Amino acid sequence: MARCYILASMKNVLQHQYQSMTTAYNMLESLKEMFGEQNRPIKQMSMKALLTTKMVEVTSIREHVLKIMSLLNELEILGAVIDKESQVEMVLQTLSDSFQQFCLNYNMNKMDLSLMKLLNEL
Known part of the structure; x- marks a missing residue:
């Protein structure tokens, strides 16, 4: 059948x-x-977009983090396996220099945040 x-x-x-x-x-x-x-080239393009994205100072933090979360979600759908801690680290790496103090506090205090909690903290 x-x-x-x-x-x-x-x-x-x-x-x-x-x-x-x-x-x-x-x-x-x-x-x-x-x-x-056929999803291999799409996956590569999504990964490149994620790795080359850097927050522009005039962009709202909410828009930027949601964009990164969207790229991570797309990669997950395409079969990429990125653990939650690495996802948070990726978001932090894309932030503008004005968030250096936040990143320093995050590392010094060994914060353990989900992406949604990170978004709210930022």
Whole structure:
């Protein structure tokens, strides 16, 4: 039944190519091989955006942190595994120089914040 649904949802060109496959599992594995790696360039672009983002002084801290959180979420959806502590560190690294004192306090006091708590603290 699953095989029939998969075939029915395909374009005619793919349908003809996959008709000879006997199981839905084989079809899905083949489709994964054909289309599965397309998120790699998107993941790389998202990672580059995250690593090159630096807060501009005129930007509100809320907008900036939400932008970083959005990039982190996008990477997570694309399969990147970044632990919560590293996510907070990434946000801190993108802040403008006016937040140096906050970063110093964060490190000196060994604060343990989630991204939402960090946003509220900033």
